[in-house]
Amino acid sequence: MTIVLPIQSLPRLQESAAARVERELRAGIIDLTIRPGERLSESEIAERFQVSRQPVREAFIALMRQGLLDVQPQRGTVVVKLSVRRMLDARFIREAIEVAIVRRACERFDAHYRDRAASLIAAQEAAARAGDHAGFQRLDSLFHIALAEGADCMEAWTAVEMQKAHMDRVCALTLHSPGSMDPLVAQHQAILNAIEDGDAERAVAAMRHHLSEILRGVAGLDLTFAELFE
Amino acid sequence: MTIVLPIQSLPRLQESAAARVERELRAGIIDLTIRPGERLSESEIAERFQVSRQPVREAFIALMRQGLLDVQPQRGTVVVKLSVRRMLDARFIREAIEVAIVRRACERFDAHYRDRAASLIAAQEAAARAGDHAGFQRLDSLFHIALAEGADCMEAWTAVEMQKAHMDRVCALTLHSPGSMDPLVAQHQAILNAIEDGDAERAVAAMRHHLSEILRGVAGLDLTFAELFE
DNA sequence: GCTCTTGAACTTCCATACAAGTGCATACTA
Protein backbone atom coordinates (compact mmCIF):
# COMPACT_ATOMS: atom_id res chain seq x y z
CA MET A 1 0.00 0.00 0.00
CA THR A 2 1.38 3.33 -0.98
CA ILE A 3 0.64 6.61 0.72
CA VAL A 4 -0.02 9.46 -1.65
CA LEU A 5 1.24 12.74 -0.28
CA PRO A 6 -0.64 15.90 -1.19
CA ILE A 7 2.21 17.27 -3.21
CA GLN A 8 0.14 20.05 -4.68
CA SER A 9 -0.29 21.68 -1.31
CA LEU A 10 3.43 22.04 -0.74
CA PRO A 11 5.11 25.27 -1.72
CA ARG A 12 7.10 25.09 -4.91
CA LEU A 13 10.48 23.54 -4.38
CA GLN A 14 12.37 26.04 -6.48
CA GLU A 15 11.87 29.75 -6.06
CA SER A 16 10.77 31.64 -9.13
CA ALA A 17 13.23 33.53 -11.27
CA ALA A 18 11.72 36.81 -10.16
CA ALA A 19 12.13 35.88 -6.50
CA ARG A 20 15.72 34.84 -7.02
CA VAL A 21 16.61 38.07 -8.78
CA GLU A 22 14.91 40.12 -6.10
CA ARG A 23 16.62 38.25 -3.28
CA GLU A 24 20.09 38.59 -4.77
CA LEU A 25 19.67 42.21 -5.79
CA ARG A 26 18.29 43.06 -2.37
CA ALA A 27 21.26 41.49 -0.63
CA GLY A 28 23.63 43.39 -2.88
CA ILE A 29 21.89 46.69 -2.33
CA ILE A 30 21.89 46.28 1.44
CA ASP A 31 25.53 45.27 1.76
CA LEU A 32 26.42 48.04 -0.70
CA THR A 33 27.93 45.63 -3.22
CA ILE A 34 25.55 47.44 -5.55
CA ARG A 35 26.41 51.02 -4.85
CA PRO A 36 23.92 53.75 -3.98
CA GLY A 37 23.27 55.96 -7.00
CA GLU A 38 24.28 53.22 -9.42
CA ARG A 39 22.23 52.95 -12.56
CA LEU A 40 20.60 49.60 -13.25
CA SER A 41 18.72 48.48 -16.33
CA GLU A 42 16.30 45.65 -16.77
CA SER A 43 18.07 44.23 -19.79
CA GLU A 44 21.53 44.38 -18.24
CA ILE A 45 20.41 42.57 -15.08
CA ALA A 46 18.41 40.11 -17.17
CA GLU A 47 21.54 39.20 -19.07
CA ARG A 48 23.57 38.88 -15.89
CA PHE A 49 21.04 36.48 -14.35
CA GLN A 50 20.33 34.69 -17.62
CA VAL A 51 16.63 35.36 -17.48
CA SER A 52 14.28 37.52 -19.51
CA ARG A 53 13.43 41.10 -18.69
CA GLN A 54 10.08 40.20 -17.19
CA PRO A 55 11.16 38.63 -13.89
CA VAL A 56 13.78 41.35 -13.52
CA ARG A 57 11.09 43.94 -13.95
CA GLU A 58 9.03 42.33 -11.22
CA ALA A 59 12.03 42.34 -8.92
CA PHE A 60 12.62 46.03 -9.69
CA ILE A 61 9.06 46.91 -8.81
CA ALA A 62 9.24 44.97 -5.55
CA LEU A 63 12.50 46.69 -4.59
CA MET A 64 11.02 50.06 -5.51
CA ARG A 65 8.19 49.43 -3.05
CA GLN A 66 10.77 48.70 -0.39
CA GLY A 67 12.37 52.05 -1.05
CA LEU A 68 15.57 50.54 -2.40
CA LEU A 69 15.22 51.36 -6.09
CA ASP A 70 13.92 54.41 -7.91
CA VAL A 71 12.22 53.36 -11.13
CA GLN A 72 11.75 56.35 -13.39
CA PRO A 73 9.42 55.53 -16.28
CA GLN A 74 11.10 55.65 -19.67
CA ARG A 75 14.22 57.09 -18.05
CA GLY A 76 15.93 54.44 -16.02
CA THR A 77 16.32 52.84 -12.65
CA VAL A 78 18.82 53.86 -10.00
CA VAL A 79 19.70 52.47 -6.60
CA VAL A 80 18.44 55.03 -4.12
CA LYS A 81 21.21 56.82 -2.34
CA LEU A 82 21.74 56.53 1.37
CA SER A 83 19.85 59.06 3.44
CA VAL A 84 20.27 60.04 7.05
CA ARG A 85 16.66 61.09 7.12
CA ARG A 86 15.46 57.75 5.79
CA MET A 87 17.68 55.92 8.26
CA LEU A 88 16.22 57.87 11.18
CA ASP A 89 12.70 57.30 9.90
CA ALA A 90 13.45 53.59 9.74
CA ARG A 91 14.79 53.66 13.28
CA PHE A 92 11.69 55.48 14.47
CA ILE A 93 9.34 52.90 12.98
CA ARG A 94 11.47 49.97 14.00
CA GLU A 95 11.77 51.20 17.57
CA ALA A 96 8.02 51.74 17.80
CA ILE A 97 7.34 48.15 16.76
CA GLU A 98 10.15 46.42 18.61
CA VAL A 99 9.30 48.26 21.81
CA ALA A 100 5.77 46.95 21.49
CA ILE A 101 7.16 43.48 20.87
CA VAL A 102 9.30 43.34 24.00
CA ARG A 103 6.43 44.80 25.99
CA ARG A 104 4.29 41.91 24.88
CA ALA A 105 7.15 39.48 25.38
CA CYS A 106 7.11 40.41 29.06
CA GLU A 107 3.62 38.96 29.23
CA ARG A 108 4.00 35.91 27.03
CA PHE A 109 7.37 34.33 26.43
CA ASP A 110 7.60 30.65 27.07
CA ALA A 111 10.67 28.66 28.02
CA HIS A 112 11.35 27.41 24.53
CA TYR A 113 11.97 30.86 23.12
CA ARG A 114 13.81 31.97 26.23
CA ASP A 115 16.26 29.13 25.72
CA ARG A 116 16.56 29.90 22.05
CA ALA A 117 17.27 33.57 22.70
CA ALA A 118 19.83 32.64 25.32
CA SER A 119 21.61 30.24 22.99
CA LEU A 120 21.66 32.90 20.28
CA ILE A 121 23.35 35.28 22.68
CA ALA A 122 25.93 32.62 23.46
CA ALA A 123 26.53 32.08 19.78
CA GLN A 124 26.98 35.82 19.33
CA GLU A 125 29.60 35.86 22.04
CA ALA A 126 31.48 33.18 20.16
CA ALA A 127 31.15 35.03 16.87
CA ALA A 128 32.38 38.22 18.51
CA ARG A 129 35.42 36.43 19.90
CA ALA A 130 36.13 34.91 16.50
CA GLY A 131 35.76 38.28 14.81
CA ASP A 132 33.14 36.80 12.49
CA HIS A 133 31.17 39.90 11.71
CA ALA A 134 28.93 38.44 9.02
CA GLY A 135 27.92 35.60 11.29
CA PHE A 136 27.41 38.03 14.14
CA GLN A 137 25.01 40.11 12.12
CA ARG A 138 23.04 37.05 11.08
CA LEU A 139 22.76 35.97 14.71
CA ASP A 140 21.72 39.48 15.68
CA SER A 141 18.84 39.27 13.28
CA LEU A 142 17.88 35.84 14.57
CA PHE A 143 17.81 37.14 18.14
CA HIS A 144 15.35 39.87 17.26
CA ILE A 145 13.29 37.33 15.34
CA ALA A 146 13.27 35.03 18.34
CA LEU A 147 11.84 37.85 20.45
CA ALA A 148 9.11 38.50 17.89
CA GLU A 149 8.33 34.82 17.56
CA GLY A 150 8.26 34.32 21.30
CA ALA A 151 5.90 37.25 21.70
CA ASP A 152 3.76 35.81 18.90
CA CYS A 153 4.32 38.86 16.71
CA MET A 154 5.80 37.52 13.50
CA GLU A 155 3.63 39.74 11.35
CA ALA A 156 5.16 42.69 13.15
CA TRP A 157 8.60 41.39 12.36
CA THR A 158 7.97 41.46 8.63
CA ALA A 159 7.15 45.14 9.04
CA VAL A 160 10.37 45.66 10.98
CA GLU A 161 12.39 43.83 8.36
CA MET A 162 11.52 46.36 5.68
CA GLN A 163 12.73 49.22 7.84
CA LYS A 164 15.77 47.36 9.04
CA ALA A 165 17.18 47.37 5.53
CA HIS A 166 17.58 51.15 5.58
CA MET A 167 19.53 50.97 8.82
CA ASP A 168 21.68 48.05 7.71
CA ARG A 169 22.58 49.83 4.52
CA VAL A 170 24.15 52.72 6.39
CA CYS A 171 25.72 50.47 8.98
CA ALA A 172 27.45 48.56 6.20
CA LEU A 173 29.75 51.56 5.87
CA THR A 174 31.12 51.32 9.39
CA LEU A 175 34.41 49.70 10.09
CA HIS A 176 34.18 46.81 12.50
CA SER A 177 36.77 47.26 15.20
CA PRO A 178 37.59 44.18 17.30
CA GLY A 179 35.59 45.12 20.40
CA SER A 180 32.63 46.71 18.65
CA MET A 181 30.41 43.66 18.92
CA ASP A 182 30.71 43.02 22.66
CA PRO A 183 28.42 45.87 23.79
CA LEU A 184 25.69 44.64 21.48
CA VAL A 185 25.81 41.20 23.06
CA ALA A 186 25.52 42.76 26.50
CA GLN A 187 22.52 44.78 25.31
CA HIS A 188 20.81 41.66 24.05
CA GLN A 189 21.43 40.03 27.39
CA ALA A 190 19.95 43.04 29.19
CA ILE A 191 16.82 42.85 27.05
CA LEU A 192 16.41 39.14 27.69
CA ASN A 193 17.00 39.55 31.43
CA ALA A 194 14.28 42.18 31.66
CA ILE A 195 11.87 39.98 29.73
CA GLU A 196 12.60 37.03 32.00
CA ASP A 197 11.89 39.26 34.99
CA GLY A 198 8.68 40.42 33.34
CA ASP A 199 9.82 44.00 33.81
CA ALA A 200 8.26 45.76 30.83
CA GLU A 201 9.64 49.23 31.46
CA ARG A 202 13.17 47.95 31.86
CA ALA A 203 12.82 45.80 28.73
CA VAL A 204 11.54 48.77 26.73
CA ALA A 205 14.36 50.97 27.93
CA ALA A 206 16.90 48.26 27.10
CA MET A 207 15.51 47.89 23.59
CA ARG A 208 15.55 51.65 22.99
CA HIS A 209 19.11 51.81 24.20
CA HIS A 210 20.11 48.90 21.98
CA LEU A 211 18.58 50.43 18.87
CA SER A 212 20.31 53.74 19.50
CA GLU A 213 23.65 52.02 20.04
CA ILE A 214 23.34 50.21 16.72
CA LEU A 215 23.59 53.58 15.02
CA ARG A 216 26.44 54.69 17.24
CA GLY A 217 29.17 54.57 14.63
CA VAL A 218 27.31 56.18 11.76
CA ALA A 219 27.67 59.82 12.77
CA GLY A 220 29.55 61.77 10.15
CA LEU A 221 29.46 58.98 7.58
CA ASP A 222 27.29 61.16 5.36
CA LEU A 223 30.23 63.56 5.14
CA THR A 224 32.94 60.93 4.74
CA PHE A 225 30.96 59.15 2.02
CA ALA A 226 29.15 62.17 0.67
CA GLU A 227 28.87 60.71 -2.82
CA LEU A 228 26.79 57.80 -1.49
CA PHE A 229 24.30 60.06 0.27
CA GLU A 230 21.65 62.16 -1.32
CA MET B 1 11.11 85.29 -24.20
CA THR B 2 9.71 81.92 -23.39
CA ILE B 3 10.42 79.96 -20.27
CA VAL B 4 11.01 76.28 -20.86
CA LEU B 5 9.72 74.17 -18.02
CA PRO B 6 11.63 71.01 -17.18
CA ILE B 7 8.80 68.74 -18.20
CA GLN B 8 10.89 65.62 -17.97
CA SER B 9 11.27 66.03 -14.21
CA LEU B 10 7.54 65.98 -13.60
CA PRO B 11 5.94 62.66 -12.72
CA ARG B 12 4.02 61.06 -15.53
CA LEU B 13 0.62 62.61 -15.98
CA GLN B 14 -1.21 59.36 -16.44
CA GLU B 15 -0.72 56.45 -14.09
CA SER B 16 0.37 53.20 -15.66
CA ALA B 17 -2.11 50.47 -16.46
CA ALA B 18 -0.61 48.30 -13.75
CA ALA B 19 -1.02 51.06 -11.16
CA ARG B 20 -4.60 51.67 -12.16
CA VAL B 21 -5.52 47.99 -11.92
CA GLU B 22 -3.83 47.71 -8.55
CA ARG B 23 -5.56 50.81 -7.18
CA GLU B 24 -9.02 49.73 -8.27
CA LEU B 25 -8.61 46.13 -7.18
CA ARG B 26 -7.26 47.25 -3.82
CA ALA B 27 -10.23 49.50 -3.22
CA GLY B 28 -12.59 46.68 -4.14
CA ILE B 29 -10.87 44.20 -1.89
CA ILE B 30 -10.92 46.56 1.09
CA ASP B 31 -14.55 47.57 0.79
CA LEU B 32 -15.43 43.91 0.16
CA THR B 33 -16.89 44.61 -3.26
CA ILE B 34 -14.52 41.84 -4.24
CA ARG B 35 -15.39 39.17 -1.75
CA PRO B 36 -12.91 37.33 0.47
CA GLY B 37 -12.24 33.86 -0.88
CA GLU B 38 -13.21 34.86 -4.43
CA ARG B 39 -11.12 33.41 -7.17
CA LEU B 40 -9.46 35.86 -9.57
CA SER B 41 -7.55 35.15 -12.74
CA GLU B 42 -5.14 37.29 -14.67
CA SER B 43 -6.94 36.88 -17.97
CA GLU B 44 -10.38 37.58 -16.54
CA ILE B 45 -9.26 40.80 -14.84
CA ALA B 46 -7.27 41.77 -17.92
CA GLU B 47 -10.37 41.52 -20.03
CA ARG B 48 -12.42 43.48 -17.52
CA PHE B 49 -9.91 46.34 -17.47
CA GLN B 50 -9.18 46.13 -21.19
CA VAL B 51 -5.45 45.65 -20.70
CA SER B 52 -3.10 42.75 -21.26
CA ARG B 53 -2.29 40.14 -18.67
CA GLN B 54 1.09 41.62 -17.82
CA PRO B 55 -0.02 44.74 -15.91
CA VAL B 56 -2.64 42.66 -14.14
CA ARG B 57 0.04 40.25 -13.08
CA GLU B 58 2.08 43.10 -11.63
CA ALA B 59 -0.96 44.33 -9.71
CA PHE B 60 -1.54 40.81 -8.37
CA ILE B 61 2.01 40.57 -7.12
CA ALA B 62 1.79 43.96 -5.42
CA LEU B 63 -1.47 43.03 -3.71
CA MET B 64 0.01 39.70 -2.65
CA ARG B 65 2.81 41.58 -0.88
CA GLN B 66 0.21 43.59 0.94
CA GLY B 67 -1.39 40.41 2.16
CA LEU B 68 -4.57 40.94 0.19
CA LEU B 69 -4.20 38.27 -2.48
CA ASP B 70 -2.88 34.75 -2.34
CA VAL B 71 -1.13 33.91 -5.60
CA GLN B 72 -0.61 30.17 -5.87
CA PRO B 73 1.77 29.34 -8.70
CA GLN B 74 0.14 27.41 -11.53
CA ARG B 75 -3.01 27.04 -9.44
CA GLY B 76 -4.77 30.32 -9.20
CA THR B 77 -5.20 33.50 -7.24
CA VAL B 78 -7.72 34.06 -4.49
CA VAL B 79 -8.66 37.04 -2.37
CA VAL B 80 -7.44 36.21 1.10
CA LYS B 81 -10.23 35.65 3.54
CA LEU B 82 -10.78 37.87 6.52
CA SER B 83 -8.93 36.85 9.62
CA VAL B 84 -9.38 37.92 13.20
CA ARG B 85 -5.78 37.07 13.85
CA ARG B 86 -4.56 39.20 10.96
CA MET B 87 -6.79 42.06 12.06
CA LEU B 88 -5.39 41.96 15.58
CA ASP B 89 -1.84 41.77 14.24
CA ALA B 90 -2.58 44.84 12.13
CA ARG B 91 -3.97 46.64 15.14
CA PHE B 92 -0.89 45.74 17.16
CA ILE B 93 1.48 47.14 14.57
CA ARG B 94 -0.66 50.17 13.85
CA GLU B 95 -1.00 50.99 17.52
CA ALA B 96 2.74 50.68 18.05
CA ILE B 97 3.46 53.17 15.29
CA GLU B 98 0.63 55.61 15.89
CA VAL B 99 1.43 55.74 19.60
CA ALA B 100 4.96 56.70 18.68
CA ILE B 101 3.60 59.32 16.29
CA VAL B 102 1.43 61.08 18.86
CA ARG B 103 4.26 60.90 21.36
CA ARG B 104 6.42 62.78 18.91
CA ALA B 105 3.57 65.10 18.02
CA CYS B 106 3.58 66.25 21.61
CA GLU B 107 7.07 67.58 21.05
CA ARG B 108 6.74 68.99 17.54
CA PHE B 109 3.38 70.01 16.16
CA ASP B 110 3.18 73.47 14.74
CA ALA B 111 0.11 75.68 14.48
CA HIS B 112 -0.54 74.88 10.83
CA TYR B 113 -1.17 71.21 11.46
CA ARG B 114 -3.05 71.90 14.68
CA ASP B 115 -5.48 74.03 12.70
CA ARG B 116 -5.75 71.43 9.99
CA ALA B 117 -6.47 68.66 12.48
CA ALA B 118 -9.07 70.84 14.17
CA SER B 119 -10.81 71.62 10.89
CA LEU B 120 -10.85 67.93 10.01
CA ILE B 121 -12.58 67.20 13.30
CA ALA B 122 -15.14 69.86 12.49
CA ALA B 123 -15.69 68.35 9.08
CA GLN B 124 -16.14 64.94 10.68
CA GLU B 125 -18.80 66.34 12.98
CA ALA B 126 -20.63 67.60 9.92
CA ALA B 127 -20.29 64.28 8.12
CA ALA B 128 -21.54 62.45 11.20
CA ARG B 129 -24.60 64.68 11.39
CA ALA B 130 -25.23 64.17 7.68
CA GLY B 131 -24.86 60.43 8.06
CA ASP B 132 -22.21 60.45 5.34
CA HIS B 133 -20.25 57.41 6.34
CA ALA B 134 -17.99 57.23 3.33
CA GLY B 135 -16.99 60.84 3.74
CA PHE B 136 -16.52 60.29 7.45
CA GLN B 137 -14.11 57.46 6.88
CA ARG B 138 -12.11 59.50 4.39
CA LEU B 139 -11.87 62.35 6.89
CA ASP B 140 -10.86 59.91 9.61
CA SER B 141 -7.94 58.80 7.48
CA LEU B 142 -6.99 62.42 6.77
CA PHE B 143 -6.97 63.20 10.50
CA HIS B 144 -4.52 60.43 11.23
CA ILE B 145 -2.41 61.56 8.28
CA ALA B 146 -2.43 65.11 9.61
CA LEU B 147 -1.03 63.85 12.90
CA ALA B 148 1.72 61.94 11.11
CA GLU B 149 2.51 64.90 8.89
CA GLY B 150 2.55 67.31 11.79
CA ALA B 151 4.89 65.04 13.72
CA ASP B 152 7.07 64.79 10.62
CA CYS B 153 6.52 61.04 10.36
CA MET B 154 5.08 60.50 6.92
CA GLU B 155 7.28 57.47 6.30
CA ALA B 156 5.71 55.91 9.37
CA TRP B 157 2.28 56.58 7.96
CA THR B 158 2.99 54.56 4.84
CA ALA B 159 3.78 51.65 7.14
CA VAL B 160 0.52 52.21 9.00
CA GLU B 161 -1.46 52.38 5.79
CA MET B 162 -0.58 48.82 4.87
CA GLN B 163 -1.82 47.50 8.20
CA LYS B 164 -4.89 49.72 8.20
CA ALA B 165 -6.25 47.85 5.20
CA HIS B 166 -6.66 44.68 7.24
CA MET B 167 -8.65 46.55 9.88
CA ASP B 168 -10.77 48.43 7.36
CA ARG B 169 -11.64 45.23 5.59
CA VAL B 170 -13.23 43.75 8.69
CA CYS B 171 -14.82 47.04 9.67
CA ALA B 172 -16.51 47.17 6.28
CA LEU B 173 -18.82 44.44 7.59
CA THR B 174 -20.20 46.52 10.43
CA LEU B 175 -23.52 48.26 10.12
CA HIS B 176 -23.28 51.98 10.60
CA SER B 177 -25.90 53.02 13.11
CA PRO B 178 -26.72 56.74 13.26
CA GLY B 179 -24.80 57.60 16.42
CA SER B 180 -21.82 55.33 15.83
CA MET B 181 -19.59 58.08 14.46
CA ASP B 182 -19.93 60.58 17.29
CA PRO B 183 -17.68 58.78 19.77
CA LEU B 184 -14.91 58.58 17.20
CA VAL B 185 -15.05 62.34 16.71
CA ALA B 186 -14.81 62.84 20.46
CA GLN B 187 -11.81 60.50 20.57
CA HIS B 188 -10.05 62.49 17.86
CA GLN B 189 -10.72 65.64 19.82
CA ALA B 190 -9.26 64.07 22.95
CA ILE B 191 -6.11 63.10 21.09
CA LEU B 192 -5.70 66.57 19.67
CA ASN B 193 -6.33 68.21 23.04
CA ALA B 194 -3.65 66.12 24.67
CA ILE B 195 -1.20 66.97 21.90
CA GLU B 196 -1.94 70.67 22.24
CA ASP B 197 -1.26 70.37 25.96
CA GLY B 198 1.96 68.53 25.22
CA ASP B 199 0.78 65.73 27.51
CA ALA B 200 2.37 62.66 25.94
CA GLU B 201 0.98 60.06 28.32
CA ARG B 202 -2.55 61.34 27.92
CA ALA B 203 -2.16 61.49 24.14
CA VAL B 204 -0.87 57.93 24.02
CA ALA B 205 -3.72 56.70 26.18
CA ALA B 206 -6.22 58.54 24.00
CA MET B 207 -4.80 56.99 20.85
CA ARG B 208 -4.83 53.50 22.33
CA HIS B 209 -8.41 53.98 23.40
CA HIS B 210 -9.36 55.26 19.96
CA LEU B 211 -7.82 52.33 18.15
CA SER B 212 -9.55 49.84 20.41
CA GLU B 213 -12.89 51.57 19.91
CA ILE B 214 -12.53 51.36 16.16
CA LEU B 215 -12.80 47.60 16.49
CA ARG B 216 -15.65 47.82 18.94
CA GLY B 217 -18.35 46.56 16.59
CA VAL B 218 -16.46 43.67 15.05
CA ALA B 219 -16.82 41.13 17.86
CA GLY B 220 -18.66 38.08 16.65
CA LEU B 221 -18.59 39.07 13.00
CA ASP B 222 -16.39 36.06 12.29
CA LEU B 223 -19.31 33.90 13.36
CA THR B 224 -22.02 35.90 11.58
CA PHE B 225 -20.01 35.95 8.36
CA ALA B 226 -18.19 32.67 8.85
CA GLU B 227 -17.86 32.07 5.11
CA LEU B 228 -15.80 35.26 4.72
CA PHE B 229 -13.35 34.28 7.45
CA GLU B 230 -10.68 31.67 7.25
C1' DG C 1 -17.88 -0.98 -7.66
C1' DC C 2 -13.12 0.67 -7.07
C1' DT C 3 -8.52 2.18 -8.45
C1' DC C 4 -5.56 4.03 -11.55
C1' DT C 5 -4.32 6.34 -15.75
C1' DT C 6 -4.62 9.91 -18.99
C1' DG C 7 -5.64 13.95 -21.22
C1' DA C 8 -7.99 18.28 -21.64
C1' DA C 9 -8.71 22.70 -19.57
C1' DC C 10 -7.39 25.67 -16.74
C1' DT C 11 -3.73 28.43 -13.93
C1' DT C 12 0.59 31.25 -13.21
C1' DC C 13 5.34 32.05 -15.01
C1' DC C 14 8.59 33.32 -18.52
C1' DA C 15 10.40 34.85 -23.18
C1' DT C 16 10.00 37.81 -26.90
C1' DA C 17 8.43 41.65 -29.75
C1' DC C 18 6.79 45.99 -30.06
C1' DA C 19 5.09 50.61 -28.36
C1' DA C 20 6.02 54.93 -26.14
C1' DG C 21 8.79 58.16 -23.92
C1' DT C 22 13.55 60.37 -22.64
C1' DG C 23 18.07 62.31 -23.33
C1' DC C 24 21.98 63.28 -25.89
C1' DA C 25 24.91 63.98 -29.70
C1' DT C 26 25.07 65.86 -34.12
C1' DA C 27 24.10 68.67 -37.76
C1' DC C 28 21.88 72.62 -39.45
C1' DT C 29 20.43 77.59 -39.36
C1' DA C 30 20.64 82.47 -38.38
Place this chain on the structure above:
DNA sequence: TAGTATGCACTTGTATGGAAGTTCAAGAGC
Protein backbone atom coordinates in the same frame (compact mmCIF):
# COMPACT_ATOMS: atom_id res chain seq x y z
C1' DT D 1 29.26 81.30 -32.28
C1' DA D 2 24.79 80.60 -30.28
C1' DG D 3 20.61 78.52 -30.73
C1' DT D 4 17.57 75.15 -32.54
C1' DA D 5 15.97 71.04 -34.84
C1' DT D 6 16.40 66.13 -35.52
C1' DG D 7 17.46 61.48 -35.43
C1' DC D 8 19.41 57.72 -32.80
C1' DA D 9 20.27 54.99 -28.79
C1' DC D 10 18.53 54.05 -24.71
C1' DT D 11 15.02 53.44 -21.15
C1' DT D 12 10.59 51.42 -19.09
C1' DG D 13 5.68 49.92 -20.27
C1' DT D 14 2.54 46.71 -22.61
C1' DA D 15 0.94 42.84 -25.56
C1' DT D 16 1.12 38.12 -26.81
C1' DG D 17 2.59 33.34 -27.44
C1' DG D 18 4.11 29.44 -25.33
C1' DA D 19 6.30 26.63 -21.27
C1' DA D 20 5.52 24.41 -16.95
C1' DG D 21 2.54 22.96 -13.55
C1' DT D 22 -2.13 21.85 -11.33
C1' DT D 23 -6.85 20.21 -11.17
C1' DC D 24 -10.46 17.44 -12.41
C1' DA D 25 -13.23 14.38 -14.78
C1' DA D 26 -13.87 10.66 -18.02
C1' DG D 27 -12.68 6.11 -19.07
C1' DA D 28 -9.83 1.79 -18.99
C1' DG D 29 -8.61 -2.17 -16.28
C1' DC D 30 -9.38 -5.25 -12.49
